[in-house]
Amino acid sequence: MIVLFRSSIARLLAAACELGRNTPSGKLSRDPAPRYGARMSANLVYVLNGPNLNLLGMREPEIYGSDTLDDIAGMLEDRAQELGLEVEVRQSNHEGHLVDWLHEANAEGAKAVLLNAGAYTHTSIALLDAIKSIKVPVIEVHLSDPMTREPFRHVSYVGMGAVGEVKGLGAQSYVVALEKAAKL
Ligand code: CA2
DSSP states (O other), X not given: OEEEOHHHHHHXXXXXXXXXXXXXXXSOOOOSSOTHHHHHGGGEEEEEEOTTGGGTTTSOHHXXXXXXXXXXXXXXXXXXXXXXXXXXXXXXXXXXXXHHHHHHHHHTTOSEEEEEOGGGGGTOHHHHHHHHHOSSOEEEEESSOGGGSOGXXXXXXXXXXXXXXXXXXXXXXXXXXXXXXXXX
């Protein structure tokens, strides 16, 4: 499942209106590089979330807190506005989608990526390779602190490519990571 949050929908609508206005027929352009990307990307931060994080707030609140991913997206949008940033919050249960979105963030010239890759953090050489292959800096984010949990969570392939990490603060991990991204 892919989840796009409110900011994504707003961006897509804005892009659709912008493109529609500027094509002779008034129909949507299929231009793969819409001009809005160049205008907004310097302040754009992708927030990518991996498997099972769509269930946040519904189970294991003692580990992950009671905020849903939509709640976190709202917090990030508010803080982003204060910081003069824009956030693009997405979630997928599929490793390849996360790889594609890292490439997309790079192609868009995004300012940073906040990445909570969920359990793929501890298994995915594909994500490490993607992080190493792009110019956009990636900050690793976790709700819990994996180092204080089971030994299989102590290895982070994402961490081997990331420029920094924020963990163990629940939903606030994302907000603190966004503040770090603002300073990059
Ligand atoms: O602490 C984190 O943010 C994690 O990335 C969460 C992952 C876990 O595999 C990592 O070791 C640390 C798990 C996400 C699962 O999300 C759930 C949400 C609600 C209920 C159950 C799982």
